Amino acid sequence: MPTINDVAKRAGVAPITVSRVINSSGYFSDETRQRVEAAITELGYVPNRLARGLRTKRTNTLALVMTDITNPFFTTIARGVEDTAGEAGYTVTFCNTDESEAKEQKYLDLLIQQQVDGILLVPARSTPSSVNYLQKHNKPVVVLDRRMPGGETDVVRCASKEGAYHLVRLLLDLGHRRIALLGGPEGVSTAEDRLLGYIQAMEEEGLEDFKELVQVGSFTQLSGYEMAKLAISLSPRPTAMFAANNFIAFGALKALQEIGLKVPGDLALVAFDDLPPSLVIFPFLTVAAQPAYEMAQEATKLLLDRLHSDTEKECQEIVLPTELIVRQSSGGPIK
Amino acid sequence: MPTINDVAKRAGVAPITVSRVINSSGYFSDETRQRVEAAITELGYVPNRLARGLRTKRTNTLALVMTDITNPFFTTIARGVEDTAGEAGYTVTFCNTDESEAKEQKYLDLLIQQQVDGILLVPARSTPSSVNYLQKHNKPVVVLDRRMPGGETDVVRCASKEGAYHLVRLLLDLGHRRIALLGGPEGVSTAEDRLLGYIQAMEEEGLEDFKELVQVGSFTQLSGYEMAKLAISLSPRPTAMFAANNFIAFGALKALQEIGLKVPGDLALVAFDDLPPSLVIFPFLTVAAQPAYEMAQEATKLLLDRLHSDTEKECQEIVLPTELIVRQSSGGPIK
DNA sequence: CTGTTAGCGCCTTCAT
DNA sequence: ATGAAGGCGCTAACAG
Numbered sequence: 001m002p003t004i005n006d007v008a009k010r011a012g013v014a015p016i017t018v019s020r021v022i023n024s025s026g027y028f029s030d031e032t033r034q035r036v037e038a039a040i041t042e043l044g045y046v047p048n049r050l051a052r053g054l055r056t057k058r059t060n061t062l063a064l065v066m067t068d069i070t071n072p073f074f075t076t077i078a079r080g081v082e083d084t085a086g087e088a089g090y091t092v093t094f095c096n097t098d099e100s101e102a103k104e105q106k107y108l109d110l111l112i113q114q115q116v117d118g119i120l121l122v123p124a125r126s127t128p129s130s131v132n133y134l135q136k137h138n139k140p141v142v143v144l145d146r147r148m149p150g151g152e153t154d155v156v157r158c159a160s161k162e163g164a165y166h167l168v169r170l171l172l173d174l175g176h177r178r179i180a181l182l183g184g185p186e187g188v189s190t191a192e193d194r195l196l197g198y199i200q201a202m203e204e205e206g207l208e209d210f211k212e213l214v215q216v217g218s219f220t221q222l223s224g225y226e227m228a229k230l231a232i233s234l235s236p237r238p239t240a241m242f243a244a245n246n247f248i249a250f251g252a253l254k255a256l257q258e259i260g261l262k263v264p265g266d267l268a269l270v271a272f273d274d275l276p277p278s279l280v281i282f283p284f285l286t287v288a289a290q291p292a293y294e295m296a297q298e299a300t301k302l303l304l305d306r307l308h309s310d311t312e313k314e315c316q317e318i319v320l321p322t323e324l325i326v327r328q329s330s331g332g333p334i335k
Numbered sequence: 336m337p338t339i340n341d342v343a344k345r346a347g348v349a350p351i352t353v354s355r356v357i358n359s360s361g362y363f364s365d366e367t368r369q370r371v372e373a374a375i376t377e378l379g380y381v382p383n384r385l386a387r388g389l390r391t392k393r394t395n396t397l398a399l400v401m402t403d404i405t406n407p408f409f410t411t412i413a414r415g416v417e418d419t420a421g422e423a424g425y426t427v428t429f430c431n432t433d434e435s436e437a438k439e440q441k442y443l444d445l446l447i448q449q450q451v452d453g454i455l456l457v458p459a460r461s462t463p464s465s466v467n468y469l470q471k472h473n474k475p476v477v478v479l480d481r482r483m484p485g486g487e488t489d490v491v492r493c494a495s496k497e498g499a500y501h502l503v504r505l506l507l508d509l510g511h512r513r514i515a516l517l518g519g520p521e522g523v524s525t526a527e528d529r530l531l532g533y534i535q536a537m538e539e540e541g542l543e544d545f546k547e548l549v550q551v552g553s554f555t556q557l558s559g560y561e562m563a564k565l566a567i568s569l570s571p572r573p574t575a576m577f578a579a580n581n582f583i584a585f586g587a588l589k590a591l592q593e594i595g596l597k598v599p600g601d602l603a604l605v606a607f608d609d610l611p612p613s614l615v616i617f618p619f620l621t622v623a624a625q626p627a628y629e630m631a632q633e634a635t636k637l638l639l640d641r642l643h644s645d646t647e648k649e650c651q652e653i654v655l656p657t658e659l660i661v662r663q664s665s666g667g668p669i670k
Numbered sequence: 671c672t673g674t675t676a677g678c679g680c681c682t683t684c685a686t
Numbered sequence: 687a688t689g690a691a692g693g694c695g696c697t698a699a700c701a702g
Contacts, residue, residue, distance in 0.1 A: 005696095020671095048389070056697070094429050096414065109381065280585075350689090352687090354681060355681095361688090389694050
């Protein structure tokens with residue numbers, strides 16, 4: 001493969017001149033530009049970004065470390081990051097951690113080795129350790145989707161507590177009192193916030209006995225399935241369920257179908273996260289929808305800002321609202 | 336950030352010795368290994384892969400160039416590629432072309448610049464130009480999901496024609512004669528193969544007058560919506576539709592719902608591509624399901640094989656079968 | 671406007 | 687078992 005030197009020789013100039021033409025930096029006459037460009041196309045020259053990055057300490061690469069790109073929420077996030085980064089001339093490396101801290105650590109190391117310019121991180125656990133690790137290595141980070149204790153970093157996330165509150169409030173207003181929470185894992189801020197929103201709504205209504213109605217699981221269909229089965233076995237049976245994310249909701253629906261309980265006839269169901277319209281045949285679930293694409297845009301812009309501004313700015317926390325979308329699964333007033 | 340030289344000084348050895356320890360290459364005593372490892376952790380040293388890649392000409396990076404990661408089919412592909420590549424110590428860069436040849440070309444150039452070791456390509460158009468371009472730059476390629484004329488490259492894809500044939504055969508066996516094809520774009524092999532499967536089944540049945548029933552669109556929900564509306568306006572109205580992919584099917588369903596036609600009561604519908612179980616609440620569509628994850632695994636393995644074997648092997652074309660999954664949307668026998 | 675020199679961090683080659 | 691020299695391809699810094 002031809003190098004910048006080959007191009008330089010062919011064009012009868014010094015390598016640095018070729019460099020200037022490629023990068024439109026510094027001065028060069030129109031005539032040299034033409035000679036260089038001719039040489040480039042004749043040789044089929046393609047610049048080597050490794051060498052450039054070694055020299056300039058910049059790679060024009062970002063990374064998105066998330067839990068699972070298979071979840072449409074993160075698929076949309078990924079697309080938003082790629083589009084926004086792409087416009088600015090950056091490529092994106094995607095990593096799935098499956099909520100495992102070990103995998104996350106492994107990927108972060110790899111990304112540092114690869115000299116990515118910055119990282120968008122959906123932390124597996126809401127502890128500052130991974131952010132600290134990145135900052136120790138001078139890697140700009142923006143935390144996405146989840147809160148971070150400490151606040152020494154930029155965060156872009158959704159108002160999970162408020163969204164959860166509105167969903168439960170809706171159920172309460174319909175007359176439900178026994179509302180089960182099919183929750184996410186401990187140590188994950190979105191799961192915790194959705195629990196807090198649930199508690200706030202319940203307590204505001206003067207309900208206290210909801211401890212047995214609250215379940216802790218993981219953000220998977222299987223977990224939703226299992227939690228729903230457990231919730232149904234309580235007596236008196238809950239009249240409504242709040243699923244802490246989309247996968248949990250799907251698992252719960254599967255469990256209810258198996259048992260023969262109709263939604264919303266026998267049981268109301270609301271959930272966090274909407275599906276993109278392109279994936280839904282029958283819009284059915286009442287949800288708190290997160291603006292995933294906008295979150296990704298904001299986070300990427302914030303990260304790019306950090307990369308391009310020389311002055312240190314204050315850390316920001318951008319919290320976007322959720323949208324309550326009422327469909328059939330929440331049903332009508334009961335009793 | 337510390338370099339290999341800093342580690343070397345601290346450990347009292349030469350840089351090359353540190354290199355040997357890091358890469359477990361060549362000889363070194365157990366004692367030096369310990370001293371080097373100590374120095375590495377004390378300094379928090381992380382090797383620079385740009386420098387390594389510049390020297391070794393290998394980056395341990397692959398790229399997956401596809402049309403749109405938002406499509407669950409490609410999401411699954413992406414996950415399969417990442418998992419398989421990850422096991423072998425490779426990271427993956429993802430690129431969305433949105434079926435645009437210009438975007439594809441832009442990304443391929445970028446990937447060559449970034450010195451990725453190999454590329455998994457879902458070509459926007461089934462012409463050999465992009466593959467030729469990559470081969471000119473000595474970049475190993477495996478074409479994924481779509482055929483390639485010429486056959487100078489490895490291909491991993493599904494038996495689209497056969498899958499389409501079986502779907503249409505199913506409709507014919509149920510008594511349908513007016514079967515509309517809501518097809519994908521010209522120049523894309525999967526779309527063409529599904530058309531061929533349709534034609535084969537129709538002609539085998541002795542049907543000839545299906546020209547007006549065949550539509551050419553794109554693999555999007557909007558296109559499916561539009562094609563369905565057109566198909567319905569034909570007279571006599573088709574009694575069944577075959578959607579060439581999942582998005583087209585969803586668009587068609589939306590159109591039918593708007594018009595007030597019930598599936599399968601008023602009209603049968605079958606489609607290519609299943610959704611992963613985690614995304615489906617009510618399994619409803621009769622489909623030809625593609626083994627996306629396995630396709631990704633096979634393609635990635637093939638690419639890694641090419642990278643690691645010194646001898647040139649024959650090009651392979653791996654064609655995986657689709658699975659016919661009969662659900663409600665295809666309905667029962669008619670007339 | 672163009673060129674020279676040097677070095678980014680690492681590993682290949684060859685020597686000891 | 688370890689090290690010295692050199693260079694991968696590019697650009698920063700300085701010179702002219």
